[in-house]
Amino acid sequence: MTLLKSLEFAANARAAIADPKLQAALVNIRTMFQSGRARQVAATPEFEDLREAGAALKRETLANLDAYVARFVAEAEARGAQVHICADARSARETIAAICRAQGAKLVTKGKSMVTEEIGLNPYLVEQGFTPVETDLGEYIIQLRNEPPSHIIAPAVHVKKEQVAETFRAAHGNRPADRDLSTHDALLAEARAELRARFLAADVGITGANMLVAETGQMVLVTNEGNGDLTQTLPKCHVVVASIEKLVPNLDDAATVLRLLGRSATGQHASSYTTLSVGTRRPGETDGPEVAHVVLVDNGRTAMLGTPFEEMLRCIRCGACINHCPVFVNVGGHAYGAVYVGPMGSVLTPSLGDLDPARYLPHACTMCGRCAEVCPMKIPLPDLLRRLRFETHERKLTSRVSRAGLAAWTFLAERPRLMRAAARLGGWAMRLSGKGALRRWPLAGEWTRARDLPAPEGGGFVARANANRGD
Amino acid sequence: MSDDRAAVLAAIARSRSGTAEARAEAAARRIARPPAAPRLGFVAQAVAEGRTLADVFAEVAARAGATVHRAATAADVAPTLRRIWVERRLEGPLVRADDPLCAACDDLADTRTGPAVGDEKVGIARAAAALAETGSLVLVSDAATPTTANFLPETHVVVVAAAEVVPAFEDFWTDLRARPALPRTVNLVTGPSRTGDIELTLQIGVHGPRALHVVVFGDGR
Numbered sequence: 001m002t003l004l005k006s007l008e009f010a011a012n013a014r015a016a017i018a019d020p021k022l023q024a025a026l027v028n029i030r031t032m033f034q035s036g037r038a039r040q041v042a043a044t045p046e047f048e049d050l051r052e053a054g055a056a057l058k059r060e061t062l063a064n065l066d067a068y069v070a071r072f073v074a075e076a077e078a079r080g081a082q083v084h085i086c087a088d089a090r091s092a093r094e095t096i097a098a099i100c101r102a103q104g105a106k107l108v109t110k111g112k113s114m115v116t117e118e119i120g121l122n123p124y125l126v127e128q129g130f131t132p133v134e135t136d137l138g139e140y141i142i143q144l145r146n147e148p149p150s151h152i153i154a155p156a157v158h159v160k161k162e163q164v165a166e167t168f169r170a171a172h173g174n175r176p177a178d179r180d181l182s183t184h185d186a187l188l189a190e191a192r193a194e195l196r197a198r199f200l201a202a203d204v205g206i207t208g209a210n211m212l213v214a215e216t217g218q219m220v221l222v223t224n225e226g227n228g229d230l231t232q233t234l235p236k237c238h239v240v241v242a243s244i245e246k247l248v249p250n251l252d253d254a255a256t257v258l259r260l261l262g263r264s265a266t267g268q269h270a271s272s273y274t275t276l277s278v279g280t281r282r283p284g285e286t287d288g289p290e291v292a293h294v295v296l297v298d299n300g301r302t303a304m305l306g307t308p309f310e311e312m313l314r315c316i317r318c319g320a321c322i323n324h325c326p327v328f329v330n331v332g333g334h335a336y337g338a339v340y341v342g343p344m345g346s347v348l349t350p351s352l353g354d355l356d357p358a359r360y361l362p363h364a365c366t367m368c369g370r371c372a373e374v375c376p377m378k379i380p381l382p383d384l385l386r387r388l389r390f391e392t393h394e395r396k397l398t399s400r401v402s403r404a405g406l407a408a409w410t411f412l413a414e415r416p417r418l419m420r421a422a423a424r425l426g427g428w429a430m431r432l433s434g435k436g437a438l439r440r441w442p443l444a445g446e447w448t449r450a451r452d453l454p455a456p457e458g459g460g461f462v463a464r465a466n467a468n469r470g471d
Numbered sequence: 472m473s474d475d476r477a478a479v480l481a482a483i484a485r486s487r488s489g490t491a492e493a494r495a496e497a498a499a500r501r502i503a504r505p506p507a508a509p510r511l512g513f514v515a516q517a518v519a520e521g522r523t524l525a526d527v528f529a530e531v532a533a534r535a536g537a538t539v540h541r542a543a544t545a546a547d548v549a550p551t552l553r554r555i556w557v558e559r560r561l562e563g564p565l566v567r568a569d570d571p572l573c574a575a576c577d578d579l580a581d582t583r584t585g586p587a588v589g590d591e592k593v594g595i596a597r598a599a600a601a602l603a604e605t606g607s608l609v610l611v612s613d614a615a616t617p618t619t620a621n622f623l624p625e626t627h628v629v630v631v632a633a634a635e636v637v638p639a640f641e642d643f644w645t646d647l648r649a650r651p652a653l654p655r656t657v658n659l660v661t662g663p664s665r666t667g668d669i670e671l672t673l674q675i676g677v678h679g680p681r682a683l684h685v686v687v688f689g690d691g692r
Contacts, residue, residue, distance in 0.1 A: 028671040049509040057508075060501060066483040066491065067498035073476075079653060087475035087482075095474075137677055138668035154671060161670055188666070188674050195678060200589050215502045216653060226622050226664040226679025233618045233656065244479070249498065251647070252505045255640035259511070266667065270535065270605040273679070274659040281655050284614040287586035288655045298479045306486030 005337030006349065009360040012335035022332050025158050029151075033323035036267020037374065044263060054260050055378040057253045058314035061245075062305065068214040068247045069296070075217030079279030081292040085244075089119035092297045096121060096206065096239060097128045099293050103237045105130060105203035111221070111228035112136035113208030114152055114317060115243050115297055117339045118352075121206075132206075133198045135227040137191055144171045150333030152340065153265050153319040158332050161187065195227070205231035205289070209242040210316070211257055212294075215250040218278040219294070222261060222271045229275055238277075238289035243297045245313040257316055260376035265318040300352035308387055309351040314377035315344055321371035321381055327364050336361060343371035343381045350388055359397040362388035405443060420462055427456045514603050514638045524603045525633035525687050531606030532685055535662035536675065542688035548630055549575035551686050552595065559682070561626055567595040569615035572630050572688075584615075587623035594624035594680070598631040600646065601687075604639040605661055608685065612656040621658055627680035629660070633690035 005012075016022055041047045061068055073083045086092035100108055108130050110116065122143070125132045134143040138156035142149055144167045149155030156164075165181035168190055180186055207228050209219035219240050221228045232238045248254050254276075262268040281288035304310055322328050322342030333341035338349045338358065346361035362385045371381040392398050393406065412419040430438060437452035447453060459467070484491055517527045529539040542551045552575040555561070563580025566587045567573040573595040576582070580593070587594065597616055600609040608629050612618045621627065637643055647653065664679030675681055 025670065032667070032671040044511065046509045046511055053506075053508040056506075063487065064494040064498040064501070066480050066487065067495040069480065069483070070495070071498060071502065079655075084474050085476040085479045087479055091475055135678065136668070137666045141668065154668065156668055157671060159669075164669055184669055184672055184674055187669060188677055192677060196589065199678070214498070218653070218657075224665045224667070225677040227677070229618070229622050229658065230678055233622065244483075250502045250505045251644040252508060252641055255644070256508045258640065268535075269531070270607060270659070270661045272535075272660070272662050272665055274607070274661070276657040276659075277655055278653060279655060281612075282652060285612055285617065285655055286614060287617040287619045288612060296479075298475070298482070302479060302482035302486070305483060 006358045006361050008337055009335060009364055012337060013331040013364070016331040016335045021160055021163075022158050025160060026329055026332055029154075029157065029323050029329050033154075033265075033267065033319070037264060037320060037323070038267075040263035040267050040269060047263070050256060050259050051376055051378055053256050054316075054376055055314060057248060057256060058245075058377055061247050061249060061253075062310060062313055065244065065247065065305070068249060069244060071214040072212050072217055072247060075215070076278055076294055077217070079217055081217065081240075081279040081294050083294045083296065085296045085298070087298050089297075089299050092119045092241065092295055092299065093121055093124040095295055096241065097125060097130070099237065099239055100125065100130050100204050101128075103204050103291065105237070107198065107202045108132045108204045108206060109198055109202040109231045109235065110134050110139070111205070111207035111223065111231040112139050112155070113206070113241055114149075114339065115208055115299075116206065116241050117149060118243075119241075119297060119299060121241070133195070133202070135195050135199065135225075135231055136223070137188075137225060137227075140191060140195065141167060144168075148334070148339065150341065151319060151322060152317050152344075158334065199227075199230040199234050202231070202235045204237045204239060205233075205235040206239045206241060207232050209240050209246055210261065211248050211254050212242055212246045212296075213249075213251055213254055213276070214247055216276075216278060218251075218276045220254050220258075221275045221277070222258070222273070223275075224266070224268075224272045226273050229273055232275075232277060233288055236289060237291040237293070240292075240294045241297065242294070243299065244301055245315075261316055261318055264320040264374065264376040304351050309347065309384060311379050312344070312347050312351055312384060314379055315348070316377060317344075318376060320374040320376065324370045324374045326366055326368060326370070331364075336364070343385065344379075347379075347381060347384045347388065355388065355391055355395065356397055359392045362386075362392065401443060420460075423460050423462075427460060430455045431457075510639055510641070511604055518638075523633065523690060524636040524638060525690050525692070527603040528601050528606055528636045529685075529687060531603065532601075532608075532662070533606070535606045536665070537606065537662050537683040537685050539685045539687060541690075541692040542686055543691045545572065545632075545688055548572050548686055548688045551688075552576055552628065552630075553579070555628060555684050555686075556593075559626065559684075561593050563593065564591045565593045565595065566591040566620045566624060568597040568620070568630075570597040570630075573597055586617040587619040589623050591620070591624040593626045593628065594620045595628045595630070596621055598629050598635065600643050601631045601636045601685075602639055602643060602659065603636055605659070607659040607661040609643055610658040610660060612654045618656045618658065621660065622679045624680060625676070626682045626684070627660075627663070628684045628686065630686045630688065633687050633692070636687070
């Protein structure tokens with residue numbers, strides 16, 4: 001995983017909350033994505049059944065994954081694609097660069113792809129002498145700004161319109177300096193013109209895939225802009241980059257996932273463009289790629305199989321958990337310091353790599369459970385986050401104070417008499433130190449810095465339970 | 472070029488239960504006979520209430536931002552296309568499907584068939600099918616209907632027969648599986664090109680067509 005800056009989560013989060021521009025941008029997540037999904041779910045009585053079917057088909061895929069991968073490879077290769085299976089990020093990057101080199105490529109257009117972010121493809125292509133251009137509008141904006149995406153489906157959600165205008169002025173130097181870029185329309189027209197030229201000139205087009213269909217070898221790509229289609233149709237060579245869990249058994253399964261994806265992601269019953277493609281142009285066809293490659297990426301996923309984190313491999317990257325996370329909608333994506341953000345990111349990032357540099361992410365969670373409620377694949381995200389917290393404790397990645405506190409609590413919890421005595425003593429001390437509320441309390445500095453701790457009133461739980469039993 | 476195929480497949484196999492042969496057999500069975508998954512009931516319900524699949528398609532497509540025109544018979548397609556051309560003040564260059572149903576505007580503009588090159592203002596396409604559930608047009612690549620013509624023009628006009636509208640994805644998959652060879656590309660097009668990437672504000676026409684017109688013909692409507 002590239003550029004993991006997750007250890008600064010607490011500082012990043014504080015800065016994000018203090019940033020008025022970012023806070024204004026994040027309001028859009030709540031108003032657009034949350035309400036959009038709610039409307040679609042309300043209008044789809046079959047939604048719960050679809051979630052069940054979606055989770056079941058992904059479980060089946062994972063249970064026989066090697067067989068589905070093998071079938072996909074055979075079907076895709078029969079239709080003119082060359083399939084490469086890459087164990088890690090480095091192998092994937094080198095494979096893709098070698099394909100570009102074999103094409104004599106200079107300009108490489110890219111459709112939006114999280115796995116290419118994960119493997120750090122763009123910086124590597126630049127280093128190897130190629131010019132990768134992101135064509136999804138949001139990805140294009142953040143590529144010009146040299147920033148990572150802050151959301152898996154709305155990568156530039158943190159950028160305000162005025163900042164986009166500044167970015168375009170700096171990047172498109174050949175255009176009149178006094179042009180009007182104050183409206184959404186003007187920005188869109190300029191992006192369209194700039195990117196149209198790149199689409200037509202590109203030597204290689206790289207896209208991700210929302211699904212890979214084992215039955216037919218097809219990849220399924222969902223976009224609203226049409227950029228993925230121009231990227232995969234115009235250049236001589238198309239490269240699909242996808243992680244191995246994108247497999248689905250059959251076209252009917254793809255239909256189930258499609259019914260869940262748009263509704264969960266953007267609140268659309270269907271995205272503008274859903275494309276199924278495989279291999280090279282057929283005899284008689286007059287456009288489409290003449291060379292086609294599929295790069296399947298493992299990069300830590302096979303190591304998740306057979307562990308509790310296998311459930312995370314059902315994820316279809318819709319972003320619903322992110323949009324509904326009370327932590328994400330307050331701090332935004334960059335605070336996580338990782339490619340994948342929000343609840344799915346806080347599970348996937350440590351699962352794919354090392355827990356140590358990602359150790360704070362499982363704690364960036366209030367355990368409210370909304371992510372699991374909205375997940376179309378029924379991934380038990382809070383359970384997985386709790387399990388990761390447990391692992392950080394076991395591996396002594398948490399602070400000494402927190403470990404000592406938990407050890408002390410465990411010691412008491414195993415000794416009921418002592419526990420009751422300690423609770424009585426603690427309650428008495430707290431009542432003495434504050435009238436109704438405590439401004440500060442030892443070992444609870446993080447809590448009391450932002451709010452008061454209510455002082456206990458009346459007897460403890462056990463005392464009350466005993467009293468009630470007497471009634 | 473590295474290929475870790477054997478190593479990755481072996482890593483998967485290590486964590487899976489049963490034998491590789493048993494898994495291959497289970498997967499082949501599952502691919503051939505998938506369990507019935509839920510389909511959205513509103514299409515069948517509308518049909519039971521006396522509406523046609525073409526009606527449902529037209530309504531859902533309009534909700535997704537397409538402008539739907541009805542032509543009673545195949546002979547009415549040409550005047551409908553010419554009316555759209557005049558009313559929308561369209562201009563060439565025009566790229567169109569190599570299909571007589573799409574030829575009505577040839578005398579109005581610089582017209583070509585074959586793949587689009589990028590300067591086309593209008594594309595007139597012929598759909599293979601349409602999906603009532605999603606309001607999607609199904610555009611299939613072949614010699615007469617190249618894929619680039621669906622994405623490069625600013626205005627996209629698509630002709631589809633009412634009889635070609637099927638309820639949902641699975642019904643078109645049946646047709647796709649019956650073909651002697653899979654086309655390189657199948658585009659399901661639902662409304663015009665759109666983005667929400669600047670401040671999550673919906674905007675139409677980013678890279679693909681800014682407007683989508685659909686002509687549904689042949690059901691006397």
